[in-house]
Amino acid sequence: MDKFYAFNYMNNNMLPGVIINTSDDYYDVNSHDFFTVYVNGDYMGKKLLLSQSDKISDTVEYLHKNSFNNFTSKVDGNSLYINDDDLKESKHIKDTLHVYLNIR
Structure with a gap:
């Protein structure tokens, strides 16, 4: 369940009157698009698209650069x-994807 906190001037001098969402989902994808990656039906993780030039095909290209060529995508x-x-x-x-998805 999402938790929202409303702060007033008395208990938050920095951001008076600001409502803060503490949900994990909010912080994961708030300002970025993402896609999920699966290998043979197994969930591998989320790939954040951090810039406008990032694309889903970057992950496939990364695998090709690492000598993986006998797969379909x-x-x-x-997803x-x-x-x-x-x-x-x-x-x-x-x-390889476990490392790639955790360092990017």
Whole structure:
């Protein structure tokens, strides 16, 4: 449940009268678009699009640059689905995306 706090001048000298939303979702995607990434149906995480030049295809290009070429990808709404029939390679893709999604 979202929590909203209304501050008045007496208890918040810096931002009097400001309402602050403390919901986790608010802070995750408030000012950025994002998409979710799945590999073989497994959720890998969210990729924030931080600038206007960022695109969903950047993630696929990143995998190609890391020598992953035997997979298929599909964009559906704000989700990127990556499928690879080779279980060993899909594990490496998951490991690579885990790092990529957490450092970007």
